Amino acid sequence: MKLVIHPPVEPDRLARLAAAAAPMAVVNAADGAEALRHVPDADAFFGKLTPLLLAAAPRLRWVQAPTASLEHYLFPALAAHPCALTNMRGLFSDVIADQVMGYVLCFARNLHVYVLQSAAAKWGPVGGEAARVAFASGPGVVNAIDRAHRHLGGATLGVVGLGAIGREVARRAAAFGMRVVAVDPRPADVPAEVAAVWPVGELPRLLAESEYVVVAAPHTPRSAGMFGREQFRQMRRDAILINVGRGALVVLDDLVAALDAGELAGAALDVFETEPLPPEHPLWRMPGRAILTPHVAGYSPLVAGRHLDVLLDNVGRFVRGEPLRNVVDKDEWY
Numbered sequence: 589m590k591l592v593i594h595p596p597v598e599p600d601r602l603a604r605l606a607a608a609a610a611p612m613a614v615v616n617a618a619d620g621a622e623a624l625r626h627v628p629d630a631d632a633f634f635g636k637l638t639p640l641l642l643a644a645a646p647r648l649r650w651v652q653a654p655t656a657s658l659e660h661y662l663f664p665a666l667a668a669h670p671c672a673l674t675n676m677r678g679l680f681s682d683v684i685a686d687q688v689m690g691y692v693l694c695f696a697r698n699l700h701v702y703v704l705q706s707a708a709a710k711w712g713p714v715g716g717e718a719a720r721v722a723f724a725s726g727p728g729v730v731n732a733i734d735r736a737h738r739h740l741g742g743a744t745l746g747v748v749g750l751g752a753i754g755r756e757v758a759r760r761a762a763a764f765g766m767r768v769v770a771v772d773p774r775p776a777d778v779p780a781e782v783a784a785v786w787p788v789g790e791l792p793r794l795l796a797e798s799e800y801v802v803v804a805a806p807h808t809p810r811s812a813g814m815f816g817r818e819q820f821r822q823m824r825r826d827a828i829l830i831n832v833g834r835g836a837l838v839v840l841d842d843l844v845a846a847l848d849a850g851e852l853a854g855a856a857l858d859v860f861e862t863e864p865l866p867p868e869h870p871l872w873r874m875p876g877r878a879i880l881t882p883h884v885a886g887y888s889p890l891v892a893g894r895h896l897d898v899l900l901d902n903v904g905r906f907v908r909g910e911p912l913r914n915v916v917d918k919d920e921w922y
Contacts, residue, residue: 592630594623608900612907639665650906658921659807667918674914678752679894680886684832685756687885691856695828696738700879741765746798749805750775757802758782795822806922807834820846827852832885835859844870847877858885
């Protein structure tokens with residue numbers, strides 16, 4: 589048996605891969621030409637598989653993608669090929685869930701606004717001067733300051749896509765006393781913290797009930813553009829949209845229009861239809877209503893080690909003829 593790797597990996601990782609793959613031969617192809625020379629008798633491939641390489645690989649039985657997302661990895665011939673395709677899902681779930689709760693806390697406590705005020709040496713609670721005077725008059729009056737600061741306990745957080753990331757978000761939200769509901773086309777391993785899981789057709793119900801809507805779904809042939817003006821109008825006017833799934837799921841022009849119209853209260857986005865987000869985009873000029881991060885929700889010093897662990901585990905499983913981890917439904921892209 590033979591495993592072809594391209595692009596090549598560094599020597600330390602190669603040594604661990606070769607040990608896990610024994611007695612399978614491992615070719616660490618330095619360039620595309622070398623990969624093309626070795627792929628005709630390859631049984632397995634790790635890296636960036638191209639249509640040219642696949643066409644030259646009649647024996648190929650397994651492809652390990654180096655990424656979790658597959659919208660830029662899959663192509664028609666690979667989708668139709670009988671080889672097993674596995675990805676790197678599950679590496680980032682807790683890391684991205686932590687970022688989601690960071691967004692939630694920012695909007696609940698106006699932390700992102702206070703950071704901007706601190707940079708400008710500005711003192712004052714969100715809610716305005718009149719609200720500050722009313723607050724100083726004594727407790728018992730719900731004023732603008734109160735309303736500008738949310739209480740998380742009892743609030744509803746809706747998760748769109750109850751995969752590994754969505755499940756971790758649910759666990760963290762429940763720890764804050766939030767009610768969690770979700771939509772998913774085929775839910776599995778539903779945490780006890782999730783109060784209800786509905787089919788995707790019930791998305792309008794989730795949007796109507798949720799103060800926070802977390803998009804954690806993958807980009808698939810059916811999910812692109814699933815959040816447009818119609819969906820924003822189904823949300824609560826005090827709702828916050830959080831997208832850590834894929835940028836293609838949220839139509840940004842519609843989001844800007846909805847924010848301008850007051851159809852939802854704010855948005856936190858880590859992924860965008862176009863990346864980098866152009867400097868002239870209107871979202872940059874909504875500092876109180878939009879938190880924008882540059883596709884960093886999955887960053888963590890732990891991810892590289894987890895990535896290697898999955899790869900080594902799957903290499904060993906392939907050699908031993910055991911079921912592979914993270915097998916992908918190539919028609920669904922996940």
